[in-house]
Amino acid sequence: MASFGEILRHPDDLYPLLKLKMAMRHSKNQIPQAEPHWGFCYSMLHNVSRSFALVILQLDTELRNAVCIFYLVLRALDTVEDDTSIAKDVKVPILLAFHSHISDHDWHFSCGTNNHKVLMDEFHHVTTAFLELDKSYQEAIKDITLRMGAGMAKFICKEVETIEDYDEYCHYVAGLVGLGLSRIFHAYGTEDLASDSLSNSMSLFLQKVNIIQDYAEDIKDIPNHHMCWPREIWSKYVDKLEDLKEKENSVKAVQCLNDMVTNTLTHVEDCLKYMKDIKSPTIFRFCAIPQIMAIGIFALCYNNVEVFRGVVKMRRGLVAKVIDRTNTMEDVYGAFFDFSQMLKTKVEKNDPNATKTLKLIATIQKVCLESGPMNKRFDYSLSIINQSIINMVMLFLYLTNDKLPIIIYRQEILHN
Incomplete structure (x- = not known):
């Protein structure tokens, strides 16, 4: 509240x-009450992600069920990856074989904490619901889980050193989600199959926002937590990633932050292209609301040392406005233009990446201006x-x- x-x-x-x-x-x-497995799945969806629950629940029933199960399966896979108490020699085989467990009622592996532990302990309910989905949805979910598990296993034993590593890691943990959703939307029948590159960019944009926004929380658990800021970027500013949180490094920390934000802005043009081609109004809102939230968070995070002190968030009233007033592509163009303009006002000429940042912002704003009318925000x-x-x-x-x-x-x- x-x-x-x-x-x-x-x-x-x-x-x-x-x-x-x-x-x-x-x-x-x-939340369905008649069938216990669906009741569990939708209750769990609320418990592990309120924000995604809202956009998922406004989808049509068939699509809603498929996306709900897709989300819970990947949430369970992510719970295995995140649990630092699991030894690598135990975790890696589970990640690699997770796709084969989705349809196995007898499989059980307890890990995680709080609601995530409940999800793992009662995963058989997810399995029951998964097996009731159309085969096309099952195939998409299983394939993406296979590929994601393999990618996660790879990075359990590998650090994110280069920007190429960074993009590869984000592809495995998020980009594949975009590819899976595009396949599910296509199987539903309302959408053309989006290209892998556009689908990947949509999710990389969201994932990189989360990685940047969550620095202060994630760094507390070093060395247990797997930090994903690429050494190629942060080593230009500090000797150790943890040094960014120290007050005496505030100037360098903000420059590093701005470098990370600039890297992420390279995905925005693809995101706008992806959303422009969506036909279904409910699928459009499902995709567009998180994207606008992401560019809004970036406008707050950019050049803001508070990212290294705690999690920087949009105020709840602004979140509510985004959810209420995102219905058309004109709304998206208006929001992206306004938030990129907010970001532009914070760019300082002495920032090492200022020229590149401003060029990317200019490209985003040009796309918004040349694509037709933009709806005013919050009017x-x-x-x-x-x-x-x-x-x-x-x-x-x-x-x-x-x-x-x-x-x-x-x-x-x-x-x-």
Whole structure:
């Protein structure tokens, strides 16, 4: 829930915040109760990823089931990779063979913590649901799991040294997800099969955002945690990756951060091309919302030393706005233009990568400007008086946790 102070500073966040709150309640009510295995899968989806649960649950039923299981299978695989208590000689064979366990009701391997441990302990429910999917979905999920497990096993014994290593690692843990989703969308029948390069870029962009955003959390677990910042980049600024968190290295740390962000911006043009070709409105929102979130987080992280102190996040009200107002490609172009403009204002001329960063931003903005109209972000058509009255009522209801169907309905009428 957004803080009271945030709501006072951004009163126009209230409406999208309340819509998001109601959407989350509604999504929980969509959890199937009749079949225990599907009930477990959707409950687990909520428990291990609230943000992805929202975009997955707005898909049509058949596609929603396939994507839900795809996500849980890969989440389980990732749980094995992340568990530092598992010896390498045990972990590597499990990663390599994980694809063969998806359809085996008798297979069991307990690892991870909290909800991730529950997922592993009760994985037979995922297996039951997986076997009910159409064969085309099963084949895509199994193939991607095979390839991802092999890639993870490779990097268990290999450091991320070069930018080429970095892209390869991100391909295995994320790019393959993009390839798998494109195959699932195509099997569903509404989409042409996207090229592997575009599908890969879509997921590399998201993965690299997470790697950068999570530095402060991940570095705490050195040497147990597998850090993915490439030595080729960070060694230009410090002797050890851990040195970036030291206050005396703040200037070099920010320059390294900006270098990492600039590397990630190379994927944006491909992301825009991928989204432009999507036909289904629900698949479009599924893809576009995380992409806009990612460029928004980058605008906050760039040139921001706080990345090395803690996790830098978008405020909850802005997240709610992105979810509420991402429906068309015009919305995407508008958001990417605005967030890239925010990033552009933070580029300093003395930054070692300033020229390259500005060139990439110019390319992104050119694509947005030349692709047609861009919808304004966060613009309300309500009069100031109406907005103020509604905000006061909504604030009270938001803080008292009441249901808001009448207020939301009234707001929709005024807004439209």
